[in-house]
Amino acid sequence: MNAPTSNSGTDFVRELLKQDSIDGPYGGRVQTRFPPEPNGYLHIGHAKSICLNFGAADEFGGTTMLRFDDTNPETEDEHFVEAIQADVRWLGFEPEEVRYASDYFEQLHAWAVQLIEAGLAYVDDQDAETISQNRGGFTTPGVESPWRQRSVEENLDLFARMTAGEFAEGSRVLRAKIDMRHENMQMRDPVMYRIRDQHHFRTGGRWKVYPTYDWAHGQSDAIEGVTHSICTLEFDSHRPLYDWYLEQLGQGADRPRQTEFARLNLTHTVLSKRKLLQLVHEGHVDGWDDPRMPTLQGLRRRGYPAEAIRAFAGHIGVAKVNGVHEIELLESFVRTHHNTHALRRMVVLDPIEVVITNWPEGLDDTREAINNPEDEAAGTRAVPFSGRLFIERDDFMLDPPNKFFRLAPGREVRLRAGYFITCNDVETGPDGEVIRVLCTYDPETAGGQAPDGRKVKATIHWVSADHAVDLDVALYGRLFTDPHPGSDGTDPLESLNPDSREMRGAKAEPAIVDIAPGEVVQFERLGYFARDLDGGDLFHRTVGLRDEWANIQKRQQS
Ligand code: ATP
Ligand code: MG
Numbered sequence: 001m002n003a004p005t006s007n008s009g010t011d012f013v014r015e016l017l018k019q020d021s022i023d024g025p026y027g028g029r030v031q032t033r034f035p036p037e038p039n040g041y042l043h044i045g046h047a048k049s050i051c052l053n054f055g056a057a058d059e060f061g062g063t064t065m066l067r068f069d070d071t072n073p074e075t076e077d078e079h080f081v082e083a084i085q086a087d088v089r090w091l092g093f094e095p096e097e098v099r100y101a102s103d104y105f106e107q108l109h110a111w112a113v114q115l116i117e118a119g120l121a122y123v124d125d126q127d128a129e130t131i132s133q134n135r136g137g138f139t140t141p142g143v144e145s146p147w148r149q150r151s152v153e154e155n156l157d158l159f160a161r162m163t164a165g166e167f168a169e170g171s172r173v174l175r176a177k178i179d180m181r182h183e184n185m186q187m188r189d190p191v192m193y194r195i196r197d198q199h200h201f202r203t204g205g206r207w208k209v210y211p212t213y214d215w216a217h218g219q220s221d222a223i224e225g226v227t228h229s230i231c232t233l234e235f236d237s238h239r240p241l242y243d244w245y246l247e248q249l250g251q252g253a254d255r256p257r258q259t260e261f262a263r264l265n266l267t268h269t270v271l272s273k274r275k276l277l278q279l280v281h282e283g284h285v286d287g288w289d290d291p292r293m294p295t296l297q298g299l300r301r302r303g304y305p306a307e308a309i310r311a312f313a314g315h316i317g318v319a320k321v322n323g324v325h326e327i328e329l330l331e332s333f334v335r336t337h338h339n340t341h342a343l344r345r346m347v348v349l350d351p352i353e354v355v356i357t358n359w360p361e362g363l364d365d366t367r368e369a370i371n372n373p374e375d376e377a378a379g380t381r382a383v384p385f386s387g388r389l390f391i392e393r394d395d396f397m398l399d400p401p402n403k404f405f406r407l408a409p410g411r412e413v414r415l416r417a418g419y420f421i422t423c424n425d426v427e428t429g430p431d432g433e434v435i436r437v438l439c440t441y442d443p444e445t446a447g448g449q450a451p452d453g454r455k456v457k458a459t460i461h462w463v464s465a466d467h468a469v470d471l472d473v474a475l476y477g478r479l480f481t482d483p484h485p486g487s488d489g490t491d492p493l494e495s496l497n498p499d500s501r502e503m504r505g506a507k508a509e510p511a512i513v514d515i516a517p518g519e520v521v522q523f524e525r526l527g528y529f530a531r532d533l534d535g536g537d538l539f540h541r542t543v544g545l546r547d548e549w550a551n552i553q554k555r556q557q558s
Pocket of ligand 1: 035036037044045048231262271273274
């Protein structure tokens with residue numbers, strides 16, 4: 001398989017870290033952070049950010065903190081904190097420390113008071129809508145608030161009373177006093193604090209004012225000693241504000257610096273917490289960990305190994321322009337991993353019965369099958385064989401076209417790890433449908449070869465009917481039929497695939513019991529399947545066997 005490999009090459013972030021570790025202001029120190037908001041589960045896009053922050057810091061002997069950006073009490077919860085930590089560790093990274101923006105609320109508040117005292121922040125009594133209208137546009141300057149010239153004393157008093165909970169939500173905000181005519185809209189007196197009378201999952205009812213992202217983020221970076229604050233491109237225009245706050249607070253040359261990279265987009269899916277939330281709430285999927293979801297919990301349940309996700313992230317690297325990656329590329333990393341690691345088992349997804357008419361009455365037989373041709377150490381297993389088997393319905397045709405080489409009347413095929421069988425007759429039901437295929441076997445072909453050297457054109461898989469274990473198998477298609485859901489301005493959910501999951505009752509060889517919850521196995525000739533994390537007889541199709549990524553590349557080259 002010519003699957004892509006992880007590229008351990010360099011990129012502009014690593015170049016920056018390298019340069020800074022030689023002559024930067026940090027004395028060779030590298031410190032990054034991964035700053036999720038605990039209001040949802042991590043998805044594959046977050047994985048890109050995690051791999052970059054942890055991976056790049058590690059390459060330069062640095063450290064990475066996990067910091068929860070918990071500044072919006074209404075949507076955040078302890079449950080998400082725990083899930084996110086578990087996901088980061090599952091992905092293979094251990095934070096230097098776990099911190100919370102709320103750890104710094106006291107300091108952030110004190111710094112805000114400092115800016116008020118310096119005449120650099122003021123309390124604005126305009127409501128959110130007015131503030132937004134008065135910000136102006138790209139070509140029109142903003143309009144100064146009538147409250148902009150309040151005295152320091154009045155601002156200190158009002159901010160103290162906002163903090164004490166004297167005013168209603170939305171009635172006042174604290175704004176930085178920068179420049180309402182600034183060409184960068186972010187610099188037009190951005191909001192630093194808003195009033196929220198909400199229970200915070202960590203600080204409870206202690207605070208009535210909460211810092212905005214912009215006010216909390218850079219200052220939290222500074223408190224922790226972050227050197228490189230890596231975020232996605234949409235924060236590009238926030239960088240002057242990030243710097244402005246730190247400069248006003250007197251942070252020196254070794255203050256943190258923000259660098260932006262392109263967020264991950266993948267075809268046939270959405271990577272926005274809001275949209276993923278909608279899928280869950282409207283019942284389009286079973287939950288956040290539904291195997292069709294691009295969340296780390298969904299991918300894990302689906303059978304995507306952390307190694308493959310890391311290899312994918314390493315391969316795509318980081319860029320300065322947004323792009324979309326094909327989901328087939330990610331799948332290709334998953335397939336490559338399982339090809340070398342997964343055990344093989346025979347499972348029939350759509351069974352039709354085969355009766356071996358010359359099978360000796362009462363003969364007990366077992367065949368020896370290879371567990372993993374890519375890994376000799378995986379050894380072999382015994383597979384019971386008997387006079388009554390299941391094969392795949394589409395491996396048999398009553399009246400086959402020219403190119404069909406599998407089982408048909410008068411045809412001989414090899415049963416994998418079994419014998420050659422020849423179809424002599426069929427039994428049909430009332431509507432003429434085939435209900436049973438009657439075959440004879442050649443006992444001389446036990447090793448998979450005929451002593452007289454005769455050849456067969458096909459090898460098919462099978463399961464002994466009397467020994468078969470029943471499984472429930474979930475086959476997945478794309479969650480969205482459109483490769484770029486919502487890209488034409490429509491609601492992405494319009495292209496939801498109504499048939500993204502198909503359930504089958506399947507028949508498996510007994511050794512399927514060896515497969516542990518969460519483990520991935522290759523169903524021979526069918527694909528890779530993960531036993532559900534909660535155990536039981538449910539298997540999820542992780543990915544098929546065909547390398548669709550190779551086909552896409554071929555198409556792109558021609
Ligand atoms: P969403 O837009 O899905 O709500 P978010 O950016 O609001 O995501 P956060 O919890 O704030 O979610 O994200 C934590 C970190 O993960 C941020 O630094 C963010 O830049 C990064 N991140 C989020 N989505 C992606 C993505 N698709 N590709 C790369 N990094 C991402
Ligand atoms: Mg965010």
